[in-house]
Amino acid sequence: MGRLPCCDNIGVKKGPWTPEEDLILVSYIQEHGPSNWRCVPTNTGLSRCSKSCRLRWTNYLRPGIKRGNFTRHEEKLIIHLQALLGNRWAAIASYLPERTDNDIKNYWNTHLKKKLLGKINQETYAGGAAADGFPVNEKGQWERRLQTDINMAKKALHEALYMEKPTFIYESNPSSCSSSHSSGGGQPPPPTYASSTENISRLLENWMRKPAKPLEDASFGPANSAESTQLSVACGSLSSEGSVFQVESKLSLDPDLQYSLIETWLLDDNYGGGQDSNLMLHHLPLDASD
DNA sequence: AAGCTGGCCAACCGCCAACCC
DNA sequence: AGGGTTGGCGGTTGGCCAGCT
Incomplete structure (x- = not known):
């Protein structure tokens, strides 16, 4: 038997959350804690499925989430951990408690992957290689180290x-x-x-x-x-x-x-x-x- | 100014393991 | 013990926006 959907999709709102919805959700969780997500839409009156509520909380509303640009150290840590753990974003996120797995995943897909690929291509076409096996790059020493690390x-x-x-x-x-x-x-x-x-x-x-x-x-x-x-x-x-x-x-x-x-x-x-x-x-x- | 394109990111989808009854 | 349910996770999508033509 196939898995039942988390909601019947009838009358369930999708798309971006409004500030009002956020407020309702936060108020409810403040009072009851982040558990039993199934009851959340019913008890709050939100026209969202339980899963959507949980995701909104864990990825956006949960306290302690740091937003904005990733620091260079965070960046390097993600690259290290991605090389070690693969695309296990939740595991990687456990080492950056202020960042969500979704944030890290997005950052990897939109910034780091591109950056590293570009770097590799650039060095491939440059053709030079140092004794340690990596192309010489006078400009970006830290990028070269990064590549070595990976x-x-x-x-x-x-x-x-x-x-x-x-x-x-x-x-x-x-x-x-x-x-x-x-x-x-x-x-x-x-x-x-x-x-x-x-x-x-x-x-x-x-x-x-x-x-x-x-x-x-x-x-x-x-x-x-x-x-x-x-x-x-x-x-x-x-x-x-x-x-x-x-x-x-x-x-x-x-x-x-x-x-x-x-x-x-x-x-x-x-x-x-x-x-x-x-x-x-x-x-x-x-x-x-x- | 209008249309197009690509980047970004919040949110959704579907799978799966753990949990519950 | 087993089937249903829930929550967690990774991949993907789609809407918004800025830059370009």
């Missing part, structure tokens, strides 16, 4: 997805821990971190199997999950523009974390990392008491 992330993702064995291999190297860990109680196990491209791809594999965590959870990947491997992985690249630092700073790491963030910078030609970019992994066991 290439690197795609490579990591590809390996992460097609690795045969999901087994993790870790190497322990506490000396590399930029530790600020100082919680009392039992001695936590020594931190481990990935120190090879093979490990990175396996870390990423596990990450890709889990839904992305929102920023409020202060971590990427499978962390915060009791049955998880208690790892948190962030992948990106470092450049003088600080794109990964931006990712990191946006994470607002939980002060209760048992360990401080461990960073390993890898300079590995296999990942196409030039002097400007590196693959960075964060591995943070969240709860050493278990």
